Amino acid sequence: MTFKRISFISSHDGDILSMDYSHCGSMLGSASRDRWVHMFTDDYIPSNTIADHSAAVTAVKFAIRDYEFRLMSCGTDKSLYYYN
Structure with missing residues (x-):
């Protein structure tokens, strides 16, 4: 199987x-040592940046609740941050 690159994002x-x-x-999230969480639309367009952490962000996870x-x-x- 061969994959074709559909996008390149340089954001962190x-x-x-x-x-x-x-x-x-519909959303892609990324977490980085730069202390930021970036979110992107399904077209890989930046939609939001979260800068609440004071050190490296090691994980980002989407969930549905209620x-x-x-x-x-x-x-x-x-720290653990929870957003809705």
């Missing part, structure tokens, strides 16, 4: 440590 200033697609595939779209992130600053 540090190593990317985690990526996750939303359950419906029929609402959620985003969680955690990092080496020993």
Whole structure:
């Protein structure tokens, strides 16, 4: 099987440590050592940046709870952020 690149995104200033697609595939999230979480539309267009962490963000995860779209992130600053 051969894959064809459909997009290239240069958005972080540090190593990317985690990526996750939303359950419906409409959002992509990435987490990095640069302390940022970036979110992109299904066309890979930047839609939001979260800069709440004070150290590297090690994971980002989308979830659905009570029929609402959620985003969680955690990092080496020993914190867990939960967004809706």
